[in-house]
Amino acid sequence: MTGEQMAEGTFAGETQRVIIEHVTPEVDNGRYAVKRLAGETVHVEADIFCDGHEELRAFILYKRAEETEWKHEPLTLQWNDHWYGDFTLEEPGSYVYKIEAWIDRFGTWLRDLQKRVEAGQDVAIELQVGSALMKQALRGLTGDDFERLNQRADALTRPDWPQLARVGIAFEVVSSELMALHGPRDPLTTYDVGQHITVDRAKAGFSAWYEVFPRSTAPAGQVGTFKTTMDWLPYISGMGFDVLYFPPIHPIGEINRKGANNAEKGEEWEPGSPWAIGSAEGGHTTVNPDLGTLDDFKALVAAAQQHGMEIALDIAYQCAPDHPWVKQHPEWFKHRPDGSIRYAENPPKLYQDIYPIDFETRDRAGLWKALEDVVRFWVEQGVRIFRVDNPHTKAFAFWQYMIANVKRDFPDVLFLAEAFTRPRTMEHLAKLGFSQSYTYFTWRNTKWELATYMDELTNTDIREYFRPNFWPNTPDILHESLQDGGRPAFVSRFMLAATLSSNYGIYGPAFELCVNQPRENGSEEYLNSEKYEVKHWDLDQSHSLRDYITLINKARRENTALQYTNNVRFLDPDGEHVLSYYKISPDGTNRILVMVNLDYSAGHSAAFWLPLEDMGLSRGEEFYVDDLLKGTTETWRGDRQMINLHPGDTQVRLLRLRTWQEANSGS
């Protein structure tokens, strides 16, 4: 009954006796999809109850969105009308689920019969009631089940059988099973708000990204290309990254091209920003000839794959003034009364190397199709991961349309939303279909900030649809903690990103080489930002974090506990400087403990309590502690422990805790 009908107070021909409410997982009453990974179990909970005192039955029904046949799993009553159940979705795709519950007339009768029998009452008439319920279930039934049920229905009322024998028939398991299958499901309540589940492949939930500018992969004096980038693959994959993300690889606009440090007018020879997309040479589906050919790119995709990495491309829906679309489709851009096209702007600032796209154009159908085709083009070239630039400045409805469309044909495609904006907008983009999202991690630095933010991400509704991807730096963001904290800050921030979140990324080699000079004081921009220049990197500097990063990525791969985000639990060591948390794998056997010094200039020791019981460890017994950075193993006993962290030496610790049995069974 809708609210409108309710207020009318009209007589409802049917009476809904069973109520299903408080269903989880669910996003905004079913308006947006819940996200899960392939092979993951969906744990459903609901409050289910009815008027009166009858017994209920309840089932989860689920299917792929495009299929017609529903599968089902039972729901089980926990307590206080709260039910739970599970089902597993093996393949990426779009699924729906709903819940059905009904009054179990036979089960209710059986429950009451038992009480009557136990109280020594004559149940002759009650057995007639049960028999009638069985007879009712016979309608439309044939074959074996008909025979078996019919025999039992008759037996319940056989005057020549002793009552106790007839009661025995009622209590046979097979009677209940037959009635569960064939008994009436009336009145039936269906909870169906159209709840969708988007199932993604594993990488949506566990990934290590490395952002690199292909044009900066050549030795000094040269401009990098897809070919020179190929030479970097062993270096990057050697550190353990599995997603290699490139800023836009398209021709860069020549009109109003930016110069070094975002100078308004670049020199003729300057390369410009890759995000000023399009020139006479082509637009969003063209490869910048300076980087090579489309075939070079495809060769790079294949080579990366051999190194265990996927290429992620940047989708930045905006155009340089000389992008072909500006002439072909002027109606896709906003015009001013003087006939000029409106530049991108954040008044009073103007971005004269970019025209934003007008998503409210009258040719919305044509524009949206063209934008979707950009993604489809790169999907056809073998790309399956896209990092989307500033999605919050484009139409919400477009993302919902485009992502659903592409994923229906290619369920393995993933989209990362680069929206650094207000929380409701970031959440909404995730609801619209983005597989992963950039976060506020960069600006969460104190113990309180980090714990509070993780709590918001992992213990609220947000966890159902928003998969965080933690970046300690990007080409746009050099946080002051890195500027001021130097290498110890890089060490701590990397540990936090890579172990708090199962998805994380760095912008390299600036990160591992600890580049931390801002354009000016108070700025988060890099000095001589790579966004406007070709760089040449010396990867073999002694202060490089390469080995450290390699160890942590190895630990992530080898320890299931680190492959989840929502399993983080914080400890509370003394003082403000040490952040500590642990993660346990779903099966309970892999336990990782992380300690991070948030002070980048001084050491701290901190005492803390380990919740041994929660961790599956025994209070009285020794357990093994593997230091995954040092490669050593020690034994601890008891829940009160003490740890020393120091910027010069042990700024962070990454520990695995094992029981004696686990350590000695080769696991």
Next chain:
Amino acid sequence: MTGEQMAEGTFAGETQRVIIEHVTPEVDNGRYAVKRLAGETVHVEADIFCDGHEELRAFILYKRAEETEWKHEPLTLQWNDHWYGDFTLEEPGSYVYKIEAWIDRFGTWLRDLQKRVEAGQDVAIELQVGSALMKQALRGLTGDDFERLNQRADALTRPDWPQLARVGIAFEVVSSELMALHGPRDPLTTYDVGQHITVDRAKAGFSAWYEVFPRSTAPAGQVGTFKTTMDWLPYISGMGFDVLYFPPIHPIGEINRKGANNAEKGEEWEPGSPWAIGSAEGGHTTVNPDLGTLDDFKALVAAAQQHGMEIALDIAYQCAPDHPWVKQHPEWFKHRPDGSIRYAENPPKLYQDIYPIDFETRDRAGLWKALEDVVRFWVEQGVRIFRVDNPHTKAFAFWQYMIANVKRDFPDVLFLAEAFTRPRTMEHLAKLGFSQSYTYFTWRNTKWELATYMDELTNTDIREYFRPNFWPNTPDILHESLQDGGRPAFVSRFMLAATLSSNYGIYGPAFELCVNQPRENGSEEYLNSEKYEVKHWDLDQSHSLRDYITLINKARRENTALQYTNNVRFLDPDGEHVLSYYKISPDGTNRILVMVNLDYSAGHSAAFWLPLEDMGLSRGEEFYVDDLLKGTTETWRGDRQMINLHPGDTQVRLLRLRTWQEANSGS
């Protein structure tokens, strides 16, 4: 877009740019009505945001359900896309509300214009943009507003005027006002889940109930009637009660009539239970002739009104075996295979003086109409409050239908749900329309139990639709705390009921006379329960709580703070024995502090902190503390206070806190 459409990824002709979500107040996504009192302000909050960076406008629209014209109030942006606004509903009835929000093109243009002007940019072309926006708003406009807007649109682009003067026109308040009225509201998003608001008269939120058996209002040797009940009105209203509730007043069945202490077979002369409704003399619309005539009853209703009290009747939809409906409508009852009607039962227990009604009867329309007509009959006799017996054992859908139907014609009718069952069911009955609800209060006795329960009732969604009514006793429930605790327990439990909840009631005179003998040990039934016997009460016993109750009801009437439930805030005095809380009136000027000793056999002193700032009191200044039980006034200073409570003397305290100014301005 529904979830189904979303998964389709179809191209949406319209793009929804503005998102409205997290709307409060709302019950189950608009499925059930929010409850408010007449004259109360409805405070609405919502998250409202759009893609891009434009300015928004948002309004609340509301109306009576049966009207067509919407009224509106603006929503105001607080921070982080969170908006709030208020509207007030003056009359009882059923209302709906929704939210509209749209992109404010003119406001956005004005915001950007200001930034451009401040940066010293030439805004000639921008003024053309603004002029065009105004011209757009002219469409369909006539008269004065057309003239004023047209003039301004022209002025913005007049080449002979200096730019600064034209900018001045843009910033005129009247320009914004005209554009707010007539500017395009495109794209518009409407949040309309059919959210209803049931507005009840004040008594739904603030009431003191007294339950009495009319048959027990006569002196010894006689059976009480409506006429003898009239003699009791000064006594009951003198204590300050304003709802006088009678158990069923209908003929009592003679077949299988219960005897004293629920004996299965009563003697011929025994009066039976009033809840075994119906005999040859009539059913639910007949007055038990032993109590008098319908005219007697109506005279009593009128007399009660003169004493400031309303009569509440009991609606118990069940029939004694000799109820006229059993013969007239056998199809309204469940039959067993032997043709007999099924008694009420809770297997293996049988209640042979009652037949339950079969809400699943094929003649649902006829039955529901007859049941509704019972209520309508008593409404026509002047009754406006009904206490509904065991509604959870009757069809959910019936209550929704009946209550909406009756309240549409009589918005001042109130229903109290007597459902002592599991939490989801009790909540659901309130969602279906019950104005007030019995609670678990009787079984919440420790400090932790009481504070936790109040938190659940007042700080969760439940507060939007569930109005608690606290009863320390009923004819069915004599809690062991009263059995064991004696008079001090009655004192404490009464204070708790009457000051924690703005709606409360007692079953008297058993309560004020501290009757506390159970039928047997471990039972919550009264010994010689009035349910099965005629009683004769000596109201003048010295241990009566009459004077104490009178004082508390007076305090409730005189202190607005006590006329609300959701404003309760707990203090945390030392120890387990003293419960303390305060309430502040909506306007902040009335402050009530309550201290209750939960130990009925020993005294306790407790130190506690007063949150002076929250209470609107100054740390440094003295404030006045009126003892509303003793009639004395003292002064306190500072937030650390100490209090002594003792069963023999000051078992509870009821204090009003006033500032010096308030105390000395005659308020």
